[in-house]
Amino acid sequence: QSHVQRGPVSSQCSNNFAGPLTPTPNHSTCPPLVDDETVLLTGSWHPWSIPPTCTKPKTKGRSKLCSFTTSNHWAGGGVSIITTPEVAAGVASQLHDHNIPWLEKERGSPFKTDSTAAPFEVRELSEKGLGVVATKFIRKNQVLMLGLPIMLQISNSGPWGVYDVLKLLHRAGNQLPQKEQGEMLRLARKGKGYIIDDIMKTNSFDVTVAGVSHSGLYPEIARINHACKPNCFTRYSPNTLVMEVVAYKDIQPGEELSLSYTPLNVLSTDRRDMLKFWGFNCTCALCNDPDAIKTSDRQRTRIQDILNELDDPKNHTPGKVRAATAEVEDLVAKEGMTGQIGDLYSIIANVYLTMGEMELARSYGKLAITFLRQYAGFDSLRTQGAMEFMVRLEKLGPEAWQRTR
Numbered sequence: 001q002s003h004v005q006r007g008p009v010s011s012q013c014s015n016n017f018a019g020p021l022t023p024t025p026n027h028s029t030c031p032p033l034v035d036d037e038t039v040l041l042t043g044s045w046h047p048w049s050i051p052p053t054c055t056k057p058k059t060k061g062r063s064k065l066c067s068f069t070t071s072n073h074w075a076g077g078g079v080s081i082i083t084t085p086e087v088a089a090g091v092a093s094q095l096h097d098h099n100i101p102w103l104e105k106e107r108g109s110p111f112k113t114d115s116t117a118a119p120f121e122v123r124e125l126s127e128k129g130l131g132v133v134a135t136k137f138i139r140k141n142q143v144l145m146l147g148l149p150i151m152l153q154i155s156n157s158g159p160w161g162v163y164d165v166l167k168l169l170h171r172a173g174n175q176l177p178q179k180e181q182g183e184m185l186r187l188a189r190k191g192k193g194y195i196i197d198d199i200m201k202t203n204s205f206d207v208t209v210a211g212v213s214h215s216g217l218y219p220e221i222a223r224i225n226h227a228c229k230p231n232c233f234t235r236y237s238p239n240t241l242v243m244e245v246v247a248y249k250d251i252q253p254g255e256e257l258s259l260s261y262t263p264l265n266v267l268s269t270d271r272r273d274m275l276k277f278w279g280f281n282c283t284c285a286l287c288n289d290p291d292a293i294k295t296s297d298r299q300r301t302r303i304q305d306i307l308n309e310l311d312d313p314k315n316h317t318p319g320k321v322r323a324a325t326a327e328v329e330d331l332v333a334k335e336g337m338t339g340q341i342g343d344l345y346s347i348i349a350n351v352y353l354t355m356g357e358m359e360l361a362r363s364y365g366k367l368a369i370t371f372l373r374q375y376a377g378f379d380s381l382r383t384q385g386a387m388e389f390m391v392r393l394e395k396l397g398p399e400a401w402q403r404t405r
């Protein structure tokens, strides 16, 4: 198979979406744009294992949609991706040319789980189907699962015909290596439509791939049921496509592992609507306790109210911001929303910056980075935003800093 001529280093590629955290190693070159036509012209589908199949958009000026498969990505597994050739070119280098030691140094830890023997097992749990239950004590912050997707599908399939997308899904599923195909077909499905479409709708997570929103199927993680106050959270790395499951708190043997399929800050009625997308009525501990729901909704509403109050410059006095910060911290702890505290610290850092309180802006900016690295991930866009805030802060002239000294 002859290879398409590659272009200059990836930092200069028009289709390099990976962002500023991607190193610029000398060996790195522009990934080739591959679709059904380039395959005919060049006789190459490198770096994919199988020539892609593509469908044209309904409207002129949009990209084609293709099914790409690799049976041997950097971690050794297979994945099929239904996406545009532009995204596929961006993700091809993420799947094949990784500088893992560099990424692990940036991240501060290797890409592996914290235990050789899994401290959990998959069990039948009456009304919820299968679920994952702890078999050993799990400590807070322990990395329990870590995996790459076996299927990725662009979230907005509007520009392409419904049946064309289903045909591509079918092909993408069929092209998966046998192991991954078996893992996919064994997953739960709620709908009565086309099987792979149903499996994707019941089990996938929202992930950003080369800057574009996709649904990602992580078969081991997909066995974890939803809870509105979960004991685990997921952390996604857009540079490697790795999704991790991390313990939010200490978990005792016999406890079911849970994740929130919705953002943590939403109220019960909105959560119920969102969960309809996965096709179920939540039966978690919180949803089974009407008094607890009322308290939780009140506390989550109060967090939002405090943030709205912080938007108003007339509340920008040191005393009011200090009181608001303490109240938010208390409510976040009560609601089990620590995963979002980094974002809240980013907002508070910004408020202090607008007040000219540079030292406080710096302290909360640093706190935001620490918590965002832990809960959102070292290379998430939210963490990058907090890091960019600190760079802007440090660049401000001496006049800005002198005012607070």
Ligand SMILES: C[S@@+](CC[C@H](N)C(=O)[O-])C[C@H]1O[C@@H](n2cnc3c(N)ncnc32)[C@H](O)[C@@H]1O
Binding pocket: 127, 128, 129, 130, 131, 187, 188, 190, 202, 203, 204, 222, 223, 224, 225, 226, 227, 278, 279, 280, 281, 282, 283, 284
């Ligand atoms: C991603 S799967 C989770 C694993 C699934 N239970 C299985 O058997 O493979 C999502 C499906 O699990 C069930 N489920 C997850 N969380 C639930 C909850 N809190 N209450 C009721 N059913 C739930 C629903 O049927 C949902 O469509």
